[in-house]
Amino acid sequence: MLDEVFPFTRPTRKDEATAIRGGCARAARTDPAAQARTRRSAPLGETNETNLREYMDFLLKWGVLKQRVEAADLMTNERIGEINRFDADAFAKTARDYKAR
DSSP states (O other): OHHHHOGGGSOSSSOHHHHHHHHHHHHHHTOHHHHHHHTOSSOTTOOOHHHHHHHHHHHHHTTSSSSOOOGGGTOOOTTHHHHTOSOHHHHHHHHHHOOOO
């Protein structure tokens, strides 16, 4: 589905079988239905401020950023509870039933 809707996200230096395997592996790690069932400690989509701060420090160190940017100014988890109120089983069913155009 991702390749069909957003073809520019498709890997350009991999054969189709390798690209599909990689996509399936990523999807398995980010499966919303599985995460909902296991009730992970961090809600789906939540941003960890410490991790983001460390990433911003990395970008500053290597000159990608020219000045310090505070992580708290770039993120919020205010709507994560609302975002996570979805029917994970219905989401999975929609994906399973998807038919390419």
